[in-house]
Amino acid sequence: MNNKIDIGNCKLCGSLFSSDTIEIPDWFNSSKKCFYFICPNCKSLELKKDIENIDYEDSPQNFARKKDSKLVRVIKSTISYTHKINYNKIINASGKKKNKGQLLEIGCGRGHLLKLAEEEGWIVTGLEPQYSKYTEAKNNVNGEIYNSTLESVNFTYKYDVIILWHVFEHLENLGELLNKTKRILADDGVIIIGVPNISSLQYKIFSNNWFHLCAPAHNFQFSQKGILSLMNQSNMASYTAKHFDLIVSITGWFFSLQNLLIKPNNYYWHYLQKTATLEKNKKNINFVKFILTIPIIITFTVLGSLLDFLFGPRANLTIVVKHN
Numbered sequence: 134m135n136n137k138i139d140i141g142n143c144k145l146c147g148s149l150f151s152s153d154t155i156e157i158p159d160w161f162n163s164s165k166k167c168f169y170f171i172c173p174n175c176k177s178l179e180l181k182k183d184i185e186n187i188d189y190e191d192s193p194q195n196f197a198r199k200k201d202s203k204l205v206r207v208i209k210s211t212i213s214y215t216h217k218i219n220y221n222k223i224i225n226a227s228g229k230k231k232n233k234g235q236l237l238e239i240g241c242g243r244g245h246l247l248k249l250a251e252e253e254g255w256i257v258t259g260l261e262p263q264y265s266k267y268t269e270a271k272n273n274v275n276g277e278i279y280n281s282t283l284e285s286v287n288f289t290y291k292y293d294v295i296i297l298w299h300v301f302e303h304l305e306n307l308g309e310l311l312n313k314t315k316r317i318l319a320d321d322g323v324i325i326i327g328v329p330n331i332s333s334l335q336y337k338i339f340s341n342n343w344f345h346l347c348a349p350a351h352n353f354q355f356s357q358k359g360i361l362s363l364m365n366q367s368n369m370a371s372y373t374a375k376h377f378d379l380i381v382s383i384t385g386w387f388f389s390l391q392n393l394l395i396k397p398n399n400y401y402w403h404y405l406q407k408t409a410t411l412e413k414n415k416k417n418i419n420f421v422k423f424i425l426t427i428p429i430i431i432t433f434t435v436l437g438s439l440l441d442f443l444f445g446p447r448a449n450l451t452i453v454v455k456h457n
């Protein structure tokens with residue numbers, strides 16, 4: 134154990150952390166715990182980097198490199214229309230629907246969103262540090278795709294829209310990242326950021342078993358107040374957009390309900406993804422319970438997603454950011 138931990142301040146709102154931490158099960162191995170500081174002001178969580186957190190088998194990098202199984206690919210292609218719905222919501226939130234110009238996605242994955250943007254007339258650029266996703270994105274999109282992070286690229290354009298879709302929570306130096314993003318944002322440009330929302334109904338219900346916590350791959354678990362404070366501290370104007378993300382909602386309910394009913398956590402996910410964690414846990418799973426609980430989980434997933442849609446606060450938080 135490392136006892137010399139610099140507690141420091143919340144990187145989002147600047148408040149001094151107390152020594153209070155919250156234990157969140159490691160996403161890959163729920164018998165291990167990760168520790169997060171709790172900001173007393175904005176209630177966001179920040180990963181406490183110490184020996185316990187670093188010494189685990191499935192690093193965020195490994196997680197990021199896992200490939201989809203065939204079943205997952207079939208599921209994803211059947212629901213691929215949700216990409217289009219999500220794309221429309223993101224572009225609507227940017228207010229640039231009728232003013233298509235340069236669009237950059239940081240962490241573009243396989244390029245689903247960029248492909249749709251390109252089809253609608255945007256000039257697109259993508260950054261994707263994971264090599265396998267980068268190669269798929271290159272095949273999907275005509276625009277420039279870099280196998281890189283933001284720090285290592287010299288941009289020649291200013292962008293009208295910059296998207297960070299469920300990547301911000303994985304990153305560390307958010308202030309530096311925002312400064313660099315600001316420099317490449319057009320004067321009237323818009324940054325759209327999507328993150329899991331710990332002010333959500335799902336987090337209130339499932340707490341540490343919430344699927345979208347993804348500890349310790351997520352350095353930050355953002356509250357709405359925390360992420361808006363960060364933008365304010367970075368001298369950016371920001372507000373939250375109304376945005377119901379169907380996939381974030383459904384996966385949140387489905388896998389978190391499983392975590393409540395059957396251990397180990399995220400077993401269904403590992404089953405679908407055929408991860409190494411699945412092999413390790415095979416002996417510990419009760420298959421009768423595993424099958425019998427599926428109808429219950431599906432029922433409550435439908436009801437829960439409806440609750441998200443109608444009332445919120447929703448599992449996905451979309452932030453619109455502009456120059457001040």
Ligand SMILES: [Zn+2]
Pocket residue numbers: 143144145146147148172173174175176177359
């Ligand atoms: Zn804070």
